[in-house]
Amino acid sequence: MEYTFLGRTGLRVSRLCLGTMNFGYVTGESDSFRIMDEAVEAGINFFDSADVYGGPQTPDMEMGYGLSEEIIGRWLKQGNRRERIVLATKVYQPMGKGRNDKYLSAYHIRKACEDSLRRLQTDHIDLYQMHHIDRNTPWEEIWQAMEVLVEQGKVLYVGSSNFAGWQIAVAQGAASARHFMGLVSEQSLYNLTNRHIELEVIPACRHLGLGVLPWSPLAGGLLGGILQKEVQSERTSAAKSQMESLRPRLEAYEALCREIGREPAEVALAWLLANPDVTAPVIGPRTVAQLEGNLRTVGFKLPEEVIARLDEIWPGPGGEAPEAYAW
Incomplete structure (x- = not known):
C-alpha cells in the first residue's frame, strides 16, 4: 500500500479510502467485517x-440510517483496531423527522456527533466531514460548533463534501479569521465521466491545502467494465439509459483497457491516482472480490500516452477556470 498526507496535515493516509456506504444496505454485517479485515490487512x-x-439515500427515515456506523462500531470492538485506522464520517443529512434533525446548525452538529460516536463505539472521529453545504447557517455558527468538538477531543480534523470552489474559499476565510485550521479535505464526485471539479474545486483545494477525496470513482459501475458484464437486468432503467447514452465512449474505453491488459476498474482508479492533487479515491466494494480488484490498482502507473488517450475518450472541462472558457 502507498500512503500520502491528508492535505496540509501531518496525517498519513492510504492512497485508497474504504467507503462503507454499502454496509448494512447492500452488504451484510459478516461480509462487511470481512471487507474491513481484508482492507486493513492490505494496508x-x-x-x-x-x-x-445504511439504507437507500431517500427521505424515508425507516430504512436503516446509521447502520453503516453501527457495523463499523461492532467491528472496532472485536479487537485492537481503532488506532489502526483513520476514521471519517459525515454530518448534514436528515437523521430524524424533527425540524432540527438535519443540516449544519450548532444544535444538529453537536447531537449528530454524539450519535455517531455512540454508533461507532469510539471516543473520537478523526475526520468529521460536512456532507453538503448549508446555505442557511452562518459560518460563525458552524465553526464555533466544530471548535467545541475539537477542543473536547471528539473531532480531530474537519472536512467538506460536495462543496463548490468558492464555498471552500469562504469557509476557509471564516476559519482563518477565527484562527482555526478549518477544512483539511474535500470529498467530491470525480471520475473519468464527470470532471467538473477540475474547473474550480481542485484548484481551490490545491491553493488552500485540502486533500481531494473522489467519491464514485467508478461512476456507479459504468467504469467497471459494464459492457463486459452479461447481467444487466438488475439495473434500473435510468442506469441503462445512462449506459446507452455513453455507449460509444464506453466501448472505446473498454477496448483501451483490453489493449493494455488491465481491468476497467483498475484503469479508472489509476487515472485518479495519477493526479497529484488526489489524496485517495473512496472505493465502495460490495464484496471482498471487488475490494481485491480495487487493490490491484496500488502500484499500477498509467503511461502518459494512455492518460492522453483517456483524455480523448473522456474529455474534461478544458482545464482550470478561467482559462477553460476565457483567455
Missing part, C-alpha cells in the same frame, strides 16, 4: 462513512 488505514449510510 488501507482510511475508512469513510456517514451518519446516514
Whole structure:
C-alpha cells in the first residue's frame, strides 16, 4: 500500500479510502467485517462513512440510517483496531423527522456527533466531514460548533463534501479569521465521466491545502467494465439509459483497457491516482472480490500516452477556470 498526507496535515493516509456506504444496505454485517479485515490487512488505514449510510439515500427515515456506523462500531470492538485506522464520517443529512434533525446548525452538529460516536463505539472521529453545504447557517455558527468538538477531543480534523470552489474559499476565510485550521479535505464526485471539479474545486483545494477525496470513482459501475458484464437486468432503467447514452465512449474505453491488459476498474482508479492533487479515491466494494480488484490498482502507473488517450475518450472541462472558457 502507498500512503500520502491528508492535505496540509501531518496525517498519513492510504492512497485508497474504504467507503462503507454499502454496509448494512447492500452488504451484510459478516461480509462487511470481512471487507474491513481484508482492507486493513492490505494496508488501507482510511475508512469513510456517514451518519446516514445504511439504507437507500431517500427521505424515508425507516430504512436503516446509521447502520453503516453501527457495523463499523461492532467491528472496532472485536479487537485492537481503532488506532489502526483513520476514521471519517459525515454530518448534514436528515437523521430524524424533527425540524432540527438535519443540516449544519450548532444544535444538529453537536447531537449528530454524539450519535455517531455512540454508533461507532469510539471516543473520537478523526475526520468529521460536512456532507453538503448549508446555505442557511452562518459560518460563525458552524465553526464555533466544530471548535467545541475539537477542543473536547471528539473531532480531530474537519472536512467538506460536495462543496463548490468558492464555498471552500469562504469557509476557509471564516476559519482563518477565527484562527482555526478549518477544512483539511474535500470529498467530491470525480471520475473519468464527470470532471467538473477540475474547473474550480481542485484548484481551490490545491491553493488552500485540502486533500481531494473522489467519491464514485467508478461512476456507479459504468467504469467497471459494464459492457463486459452479461447481467444487466438488475439495473434500473435510468442506469441503462445512462449506459446507452455513453455507449460509444464506453466501448472505446473498454477496448483501451483490453489493449493494455488491465481491468476497467483498475484503469479508472489509476487515472485518479495519477493526479497529484488526489489524496485517495473512496472505493465502495460490495464484496471482498471487488475490494481485491480495487487493490490491484496500488502500484499500477498509467503511461502518459494512455492518460492522453483517456483524455480523448473522456474529455474534461478544458482545464482550470478561467482559462477553460476565457483567455
